[in-house]
Amino acid sequence: MLNTTVPPASGAMRPRRPKRSRFVPRSPAFWFLFPAVAALAIIGIYPLLLALYNSFHLYKLADVAAGTPFVGFDNYIATLSDPSFWGALGRTVCFLCLTLPIEIALGLFAALMLHRTALPWLRVAARVGLVIPMATTYAVVGLIGRLIFNRQFGVVNYLLGLFGIPPLDWLADPTLAFVSVMIMDIWQWTPFCALILLAGLAMVPKEAEEAARLETPKWSKILWHLQRPYLLPGLTAILILRSADMLKMFDAVFTMTRGGPGTATEFISIYIQRIAFRLFDQGMASAQAVLLLILTIVLSRLYIRFVYREAV
Template identity: 90%
Template sequence: MPGSAAFWFLIPAIFTLAAIGIYPLLLALYNSFHQYKLADLASGTPFIWFDNYIATLSDPSFWGALGRTALFLCVTLPIEVALGLFAALMLHRTTLPWMRAIARVSLVIPMATTYAVVGLIGRLIFNRQFGVANYIGGLVGMPPQDWLADPTLAFVSVMIMDIWQWTPFCALILLAGLTMVPKEAEEAARLETPRWSKILWHLQRPYLLPGLTAILILRSADMLKMFDAVFTMTRGGPGTATEFISVYIQRVGFRLFDQGMASAQAILLLILTIVLSRLYIRFVYREAA
């Protein structure tokens, strides 16, 4: 039977999804309701109901890490979308096919770079002694800055690296939306008004909103679980200046060895991600529909 054959071909994918997606989620949910401290396994893992969740919600450090993550998201994501939209509009308007092809290939390079490598590149760029950032600043008369030792500059440094890596993603998604706009409609709109802002808002915006929704969902989820680049670049420091929520959860789970508390925090982070995704779909995607 063709149907049964297709089912057998799906079994490896189902097992893989269960092994790397469903099982860790269920294990984290189970641990979140238990006292599970790796440094005190002799005491067992008793069931403690919602104590881990209550302790998490009353933990100032958790709210501090979540606040830093929210600030990072609210500042960095709009910049990435704005720069990506600008790049997409420029590529959409160009009449040189070879330039568009080269730009598309160039935009893929930052996205293809792994998070850990981006963090290492950031450490080199913002190094006080031999970093490119201080060299460029010296060309305009700015004194050398200890970027990764100053709380504000370290936060800005992480922002810059994230913007460098993921603005191309926004540009490619928005460029795909712009290519869906009928050329006849664009030509008529340009004859009607020379103002690009009116064309963008009244003609191109509906075609951009589905892609914008995908960008908001994917990038928000990435920023909420952002760990590799930050940990490689700053280790969450100086102090707690770049200790985002994922870095804080890692510290609780693998430095304080409290797996129960870390699991509860991870589940709350998952709930927050789902809520944000639903809000994006409700207020952005529905407008496009």
């Protein structure tokens, strides 16, 4: 039987697929990442650029009719010459230098205890218990602190009364108010340090750890010579994240002490909030926020350079 199919002519038109625009990506990964990138741009990048723009302009909410004239670096110069700004920044750095080492030390102690325990159920229960303070929001932590350190019915004064110590006015005394904020922050974020360091200890080879324990019974030598390299990456993450959190700490302190008494707990974030929404000087507050961001970046780079470098 003869094949009667006629081959198409060389010049015949074939159906073509519709062309896609070169600006529309074909990869499905793009469409999965696009919502997160868009949210990051709207929530994070746009406010940052707006703050950077406002920092170079005179922008006062109480005098909107005056507009936002360009003033260059005047806001930065005024900020750097403001003693109140340096006072708030000094209190913040003092809070960081006092609180963060305590959190790391207590977290390391808890991580070592959980790492050495031979009871699996105790590890699980401890990890669940450690998550609870971290899951508590900052504002709630501040409200809990107001109740715990209340002069009349606070738990702390009740416990001190059992030892014959008269009640202390924790939130009205400048030093005690600062200490009370430290205690609440240590309570909330020591579990975070413990979990991160416990994850680092879990990376240590069991054979090497058992051999080290047979060679020397001193846990300090095992910690320094064997476990320390595995702890440094987690320690670097703790330093970066907690330093950034403390430099922008606002909710817990504001709900607990309102920055008082006086300026005893007025950290840099509370000071910026006062400039922006009580004095209505958005330009000055934006310049202070940009300087705080620069300080956070510098600290992060120093941590990576001098702490993380020892782990590699």
